[in-house]
Amino acid sequence: MDSNNAILAISLLFSIWCATCVAQSSNVYNVKEHGALGNGKNDDTKAFQAAWDVSCAVEGNPTILIPKGSYLVGPLLFKGPCKGVMTIDLRGQLLASTNLNAYTKNWVDFQYINGLVISGGGIFNGQGSSAWPYNKCPKKWSCKILPMSLVFSFVKNAKIKSISSLDSKLFHIHIFSSENFDIESVTINAPGDSPNTDGIHVADSTNVTITDATIGTGDDCISIGPGNSNLTISNVHCGPGHGISVGSLGKNSGETDVLGLTVRNCTLNGTTNGLRIKTWQSSPTLLKAAHFTYEDITMNNVYNPIIIDQEYCPYVSCAEKDPSRVQIYDIKFTNVKGTSSSAEAIKFICSSSFPCQGVILNDIDLHYTGDARGNKTTTSTCANVQGKSNENVKPNPCI
Ligand SMILES: *[C@@H]1O[C@H](CO)[C@@H](O)[C@H](O)[C@H]1NC(C)=O
Ligand SMILES: *[C@@H]1O[C@H](CO)[C@@H](O)[C@H](O)[C@H]1NC(C)=O
Ligand SMILES: *[C@@H]1O[C@H](CO)[C@@H](O)[C@H](O)[C@H]1NC(C)=O
Ligand SMILES: *[C@@H]1O[C@H](CO)[C@@H](O)[C@H](O)[C@H]1NC(C)=O
Ligand SMILES: *[C@@H]1O[C@H](CO)[C@@H](O)[C@H](O)[C@H]1NC(C)=O
Numbered sequence: 001m002d003s004n005n006a007i008l009a010i011s012l013l014f015s016i017w018c019a020t021c022v023a024q025s026s027n028v029y030n031v032k033e034h035g036a037l038g039n040g041k042n043d044d045t046k047a048f049q050a051a052w053d054v055s056c057a058v059e060g061n062p063t064i065l066i067p068k069g070s071y072l073v074g075p076l077l078f079k080g081p082c083k084g085v086m087t088i089d090l091r092g093q094l095l096a097s098t099n100l101n102a103y104t105k106n107w108v109d110f111q112y113i114n115g116l117v118i119s120g121g122g123i124f125n126g127q128g129s130s131a132w133p134y135n136k137c138p139k140k141w142s143c144k145i146l147p148m149s150l151v152f153s154f155v156k157n158a159k160i161k162s163i164s165s166l167d168s169k170l171f172h173i174h175i176f177s178s179e180n181f182d183i184e185s186v187t188i189n190a191p192g193d194s195p196n197t198d199g200i201h202v203a204d205s206t207n208v209t210i211t212d213a214t215i216g217t218g219d220d221c222i223s224i225g226p227g228n229s230n231l232t233i234s235n236v237h238c239g240p241g242h243g244i245s246v247g248s249l250g251k252n253s254g255e256t257d258v259l260g261l262t263v264r265n266c267t268l269n270g271t272t273n274g275l276r277i278k279t280w281q282s283s284p285t286l287l288k289a290a291h292f293t294y295e296d297i298t299m300n301n302v303y304n305p306i307i308i309d310q311e312y313c314p315y316v317s318c319a320e321k322d323p324s325r326v327q328i329y330d331i332k333f334t335n336v337k338g339t340s341s342s343a344e345a346i347k348f349i350c351s352s353s354f355p356c357q358g359v360i361l362n363d364i365d366l367h368y369t370g371d372a373r374g375n376k377t378t379t380s381t382c383a384n385v386q387g388k389s390n391e392n393v394k395p396n397p398c399i
Helices: 003-025 045-056
Strands: 028-030 039-043 063-066 070-073 076-079 086-090 093-096 108-119 123-125 150-161 164-166 173-176 179-184 187-189 200-203 206-216 222-224 229-238 244-249 258-269 273-280 287-302 304-312 326-340 344-349 356-368 379-383 385-389
Touching: 028 045, 045 063, 045 070, 045 076, 200 206, 222 229, 229 244, 244 258, 244 287, 273 287, 273 326, 287 304, 304 326, 304 356, 344 356
Parallel strands: 028 063, 039 070, 063 086, 070 093, 076 108, 086 108, 093 123, 108 150, 123 164, 150 173, 150 179, 164 187, 173 200, 179 206, 187 206, 200 222, 206 229, 222 244, 229 258, 244 273, 258 287, 273 304, 287 326, 304 344, 326 356, 344 379, 356 385
Antiparallel strands: none
16 A cells, blocks of 8 residues: 555544544433423423434434433333444433323333443432332232333343432332343432332343442342343342342243352341242242352341242232242352341241252351340251251351
8 A cells, every 4th residue: 555545544544433423422312402391390201202212213322311400201111222322321310200190011111222321320219109008019919010110121231320219119120031231339219118119120131230239128129030040249238128039939830940140248237038039839830040159248137137938928819838849959158147137047948849959058157136035046947958058157057
């Protein structure tokens, strides 16, 4: 190549690069430019929907900017596939409509997206308190389901970082049939007595990570449904709430295995459960829950710090009482320390048809805070469980 051609090539490359850089910098879709007022009173749903629909259809990697302010929005459907990676830069606060008739399903629904980033320090406020009295689900088998706050279905390569979710009407975050999904530095809050306000529920998903989160709710901190593989939870602080829970598994037919869960460096404070695995009796499908590692966990005043319950049946109407058909195996608990608010700090009630196998306890130190008479005797209970413990386990393990 002679020097003229080289200069031509370089200037051509530069102009292509520059066109890209200009396109990127103008690829910001401010919801205010689509008609959002952000005064907390006007219904800004249409503006948000328009900003998504326009930006999803363009080439490049668009950013939807939600500036500081409060935006009242009803249900939103953020549906792909989109042409590029979608970024939502949430600096303000979204307020969910309190009119329950406005919802057919969830509040903010993300579907069929490959490449999604949500960040910016803002807040998703579900304004759940007026809806909670309408939740009859804890008492009834069939109940009208309230909208969940953020639902991701069939979403790949996503990152949610530095945002908060407050007072959801039902679950705060639900991840379903998704892959390669990272949640980092999120804060989730709802009162300890709010019904079914689970923090993060994950189902049928692969390669999900949750790290550096603070979650206080009225239900599970993180709940792990069927069909998950390779889920990693680290540096999470839970409480109040029901703890980190796998299950309930085995309720519906067609559920698939949960394989590969790591829970590391987490704190549970004042929760009803710490590390829980629960499965229904009489499960219609045979399935596995296996290869779980729990390590470096601090319990502070937790009612059931370590619990496997395969006789889960919260409703009066559990017709049959056949043993669970969920096979639990290769479950390791290492370095779990702190206080229990019940005497029974370790409880393994496994299935008589499919006993738990390979349950390992290493370096466990759990102490009952004591009953009214100051009795601090701490116990463990085992049924249908095989495994082993090292010499450094308190209370005295039953395996
Ligand atoms: C599990 O997921 C993590 C994070 O997404 C990833 O780094 C790791 O390679 C995955 N492991 C397997 C076996 O897929
Ligand atoms: C999970 O992550 C591993 C390692 O990065 C990767 O090889 C695998 O393809 C991922 N699985 C899915 C379903 O994306
Ligand atoms: C454990 O988690 C806490 C926050 O929950 C964090 O500050 C600390 O750095 C973590 N430790 C490790 C080894 O990751
Ligand atoms: C633990 O929970 C109690 C009671 O809700 C609260 O007062 C305390 O600040 C919490 N501790 C931590 C470290 O979050
Ligand atoms: C203390 O509690 C343990 C376990 O609940 C019980 O077996 C024991 O009898 C109690 N001791 C006293 C002195 O009440």
